[in-house]
Amino acid sequence: MSLHYTLSVVQAPKVKLNSTEPMTSQTEGSLCRSDQSAALWADMARWFGPEVRSILDKIKAVTFQEVEELRLRVGQPLLVRTSDQDLFLNSEGEITNPNKAYFVKREDLVCALERMTHSSVYAVEEDLRQGFLTLPGGNRVGVTGEAILQHGKIQTLKHISSLNLRIARDILGRGLKILPLLLGADGTFGHTLLISPPRAGKTTLLRDLIRLISNGVPQLGLVGLTVGVVDERGELAGMWQGVPTYNLGYRTDVLDGCPKASGMNMMVRSMAPQVIAMDELGHSDDVTALMDALRTGVRILSTAHASSLEEAQNRPTLAHLLEQGVFERLVVLSRKNGPGTVEGVYDLKTGRIL
Amino acid sequence: MLIMGCVALIAGCGSLGLWLASRIRRRPAELRACLMALALLDTEIVWGVTPLPEAFGIVKERTDLPWQKFFAELQERLERGESAGTAWKETILSQNVNFCLKQQDWQVIGDVGHGLGRSDSQEQHKQLELVQHQLALIKDQAGVWSEKQAKMWSYLGFLCGIAGVLILI
Numbered sequence: 001m002s003l004h005y006t007l008s009v010v011q012a013p014k015v016k017l018n019s020t021e022p023m024t025s026q027t028e029g030s031l032c033r034s035d036q037s038a039a040l041w042a043d044m045a046r047w048f049g050p051e052v053r054s055i056l057d058k059i060k061a062v063t064f065q066e067v068e069e070l071r072l073r074v075g076q077p078l079l080v081r082t083s084d085q086d087l088f089l090n091s092e093g094e095i096t097n098p099n100k101a102y103f104v105k106r107e108d109l110v111c112a113l114e115r116m117t118h119s120s121v122y123a124v125e126e127d128l129r130q131g132f133l134t135l136p137g138g139n140r141v142g143v144t145g146e147a148i149l150q151h152g153k154i155q156t157l158k159h160i161s162s163l164n165l166r167i168a169r170d171i172l173g174r175g176l177k178i179l180p181l182l183l184g185a186d187g188t189f190g191h192t193l194l195i196s197p198p199r200a201g202k203t204t205l206l207r208d209l210i211r212l213i214s215n216g217v218p219q220l221g222l223v224g225l226t227v228g229v230v231d232e233r234g235e236l237a238g239m240w241q242g243v244p245t246y247n248l249g250y251r252t253d254v255l256d257g258c259p260k261a262s263g264m265n266m267m268v269r270s271m272a273p274q275v276i277a278m279d280e281l282g283h284s285d286d287v288t289a290l291m292d293a294l295r296t297g298v299r300i301l302s303t304a305h306a307s308s309l310e311e312a313q314n315r316p317t318l319a320h321l322l323e324q325g326v327f328e329r330l331v332v333l334s335r336k337n338g339p340g341t342v343e344g345v346y347d348l349k350t351g352r353i354l
Numbered sequence: 355m356l357i358m359g360c361v362a363l364i365a366g367c368g369s370l371g372l373w374l375a376s377r378i379r380r381r382p383a384e385l386r387a388c389l390m391a392l393a394l395l396d397t398e399i400v401w402g403v404t405p406l407p408e409a410f411g412i413v414k415e416r417t418d419l420p421w422q423k424f425f426a427e428l429q430e431r432l433e434r435g436e437s438a439g440t441a442w443k444e445t446i447l448s449q450n451v452n453f454c455l456k457q458q459d460w461q462v463i464g465d466v467g468h469g470l471g472r473s474d475s476q477e478q479h480k481q482l483e484l485v486q487h488q489l490a491l492i493k494d495q496a497g498v499w500s501e502k503q504a505k506m507w508s509y510l511g512f513l514c515g516i517a518g519v520l521i522l523i
Contacts, residue, residue, distance in 0.1 A: 046435060111437070119438030119471035120405035122478050156474050 040064035047135065047165070049111025051091075052078065055102055058093030068199065068339070070165040072109055077101030083338055109160050116141060126257070127233070129154050134233060136240040139168045168203075168238065174340055175208030180220055181345040181354045182209075182329045187221050189213060189275060189299050190328030193321075195306040200333045201340030202303040203279055207236055207246055209301060210277050214249025225299075227252045228273030230263035236279055261285040264293045277301040287317050294326060308332060309346060322348070329354075360523075364515035371511015375504040380454040382500050384420070385493040388463060389486055391417050391425065396482040400475050407432040420452040442467030459496075462488045 041064050045056035055078065062080055069081040077088045077098045088101035116133055117124050124133050133141040142164035145157040184190045192209075196202045216224030231237050231254055238245030239256040248254065253271045255263045260278050264286075267273055276293060278286075281304045290300060306312035309330060313319050321327065325348065332343040345354045391413050398409035407429050414425040424445060431441035446464055455463075466485050471478070 114437045114472070115435055117471070118405045118407050119432060119436075119441075120407075120409075121472055122399055122475040123403050123405040125403075125474050 034060075034063065037063040037065060044070070044165070044167075047112060047116050049108050049115070051102075052104075052108050052112065055089055055091055055093045059089070060093065061095045062087060064167075067167055069167070071162070072104045072112065072164075073162040074104060074106050074109060076104060078104055083335070109163060112163055113143075113160055125156060128157050130233070131157070132233065134235055134238070135165075136238070136245065140166050140233070140235050142166065166199075168235070169201075169339075174201075174205055175212050176217070178205075178331060178342055178345060179209065179212055179217060179222070182331075183220065183222065184328065189222065189225065189301075191294075191300045191326055192302075192329040192331065193281070193300075193312075193318075193327045194303040194331045194333065195309075195312050196303075196333035197307040197335075198305065199339060200335045202333060203235055205331075205333065205340060206277065206279060206301070206303050207248065210236070210252060211247060211249040213275055213301070214252045224249070224251050225274040226272065227275045227277055227301075228267035228271050228298075229254045230258060230260050230267060230276065230278040231256050232258060232260050232263065233279060236277070259285075261289040264289045268293055268296050268298060273298055275299040275301055279303055280305065281321075282315075282317055284317050287321055290321070290326070291324070300326070307334065308343075325349070356523075360519045363518050363522075364512060367515030367518065368512040371507045371509070371514070374511070375506075375508040377454045378500045378504045378507065381456070381459075382493055382496045384453055384455055385459065385489060385496055387417060387421050389489050389493065391421050392466065392482055392486050392489070396479060396486070399482070400479045403475065406438055406471050420449070423452060424449045438471040439467050439469070442470055459489075459492060462492060 041056050041059050044064070045053040048056065052072070062082065066082040067080055068083055071079040071081065073079075078101060080087045080089060087095050088098045090096040090100055091102045113121070116135060121128070127133055128143060131143055133143060135141060142162075143157060143160055144162045145160040147157055148155045182190060182192050194202050194206060210227055210229060213222070213225050214227045216222055227249065229236055229248060229252055231239065234257055236246070237248055237254040237256065239254060242256075244254055253267070253273065255267055258266065260281070261283070264276055264278070267276055276298050279302070281287070281290070281302045290302075294300065304312065304315075304318055306315060306318065309332065312330070313322055327348050330346040330348055332346070334341050334343045336343070346352070347354055394413045394416060395409055398404040398412055402409070404412065410425045410429040410432065414422055414429060417425065427445045427449060428441055431445065432438060436444075443464065446460055446467075450460060462485060465488075466482065469477075469481060
């Protein structure tokens with residue numbers, strides 16, 4: 001929880017310091033920023049075993065705010081990914097070439113997994129089956145290893161070989177730019193699908209939109225709507241023991257960790273939402289449940305993996321939804337100018353680009 | 355004066371014997387409490403899918419001293435980021451002075467720590483079940499043994515006192 005708090009605080013200094021300011025305040029600003037970065041690195045380091053932790057504690061060359069991913073692969077160098085670079089770290093926390101970097105050992109992964117699950121692997125079994133863990137603060141950790149099958153279904157993962165810690169960002173205000181385009185002629189919110197390739201800021205934008213819709217935006221004439229969030233992967237609200245990490249608005253109910261298909265039904269029946277929001281539509285069960293939910297008159301706000309409208313039309317599950325004309329608006333995101341770049345907003349009823 | 359000394363000696367030895375006897379009687383009770391706690395932990399893991407720090411917190415609330423302190427320390431250690439295996443081992447080392455259990459009991463209880471929280475709930479259940487089974491056997495044996503021993507020590511204390519008095523007189 002502390003993580004989220006500090007994260008949202010750090011978003012502010014991204015704005016460039018005013019050049020008319022005296023030099024002292026600039027240096028103070030950068031000092032403050034590096035302090036914050038060190039604090040955030042230390043906060044992140046607690047999820048790892050002693051060796052990786054000491055590396056992360058010593059990092060000076062990369063500020064935490066730039067980092068998008070932290071990757072650990074058995075027998076491979078420790079890798080930090082920023083929006084445009086892959087940086088290898090040595091045991092002193094300095095950037096170096098891959099051959100001189102710190103090579104991740106199996107114990108590092110075991111230790112990290114133990115810390116990330118609070119020594120309770122059984123408690124995240126369901127998530128592990130899908131190949132990820134969610135940390136408090138909404139950061140998601142991708143996991144690969146050897147899959148154990150039973151009756152053709154993944155039972156669990158063993159011999160974990162890679163971890164990918166993806167740092168969740170909470171960027172306020174981006175949703176406000178595209179929200180007007182998502183409203184129909186009568187000012188009501190239309191069924192919307194956000195698509196993008198991975199790491200392009202879908203979840204962040206979705207979170208922002210949920211908050212805006214839930215709180216209402218008086219300048220757009222949008223009154224607050226009751227939003228039901230089916231947070232299958234625990235990423236949208238960043239729930240930790242029943243308390244959401246992210247602010248999703250005044251009128252938002254969160255169903256945490258529930259499969260989307262059954263979650264949608266539960267929400268409609270029990271919480272009477274006006275809008276249902278969910279992340280990463282893709283399974284055929286989700287689509288069936290979504291069609292059911294549509295009959296009850298709720299609005300749908302969702303995301304899916306696809307880099308363009310054409311690609312979405314080629315994915316069988318999405319194609320079905322698009323052919324049926326379920327969605328009224330389609331937002332395409334990319335990483336062209338950094339994560340969260342809006343490529344275009346389509347009106348699917350008329351086929352126009354808004 | 356002499357009589358007072360005799361009475362003091364007998365009372366001293368007698369109370370020492372009674373204290374030893376009470377310690378011996380506490381062992382089966384502690385084993386029973388441990389079994390209860392492990393059953394609770396098992397339920398939390400298998401049915402509640404509760405993460406260990408929280409599960410230890412629940413077990414702590416529902417057990418009495420000295421197990422309450424034992425699980426409180428475990429919870430604290432896990433929240434500090436220790437792994438469950440080492441936390442279990444270290445807690446046994448730091449807490450065993452508060453218990454009347456024998457080395458052999460701790461060996462069985464120590465087995466819980468091996469692989470605790472490292473596998474899926476079915477495997478955790480099997481492991482805990484095995485330990486519970488072993489502990490139940492020990493508890494049954496301890497019940498019979500401790501009853502005899504406790505009785506012996508409570509008499510022996512007074513008898514030693516009397517013997518001492520006779521020798522000294």
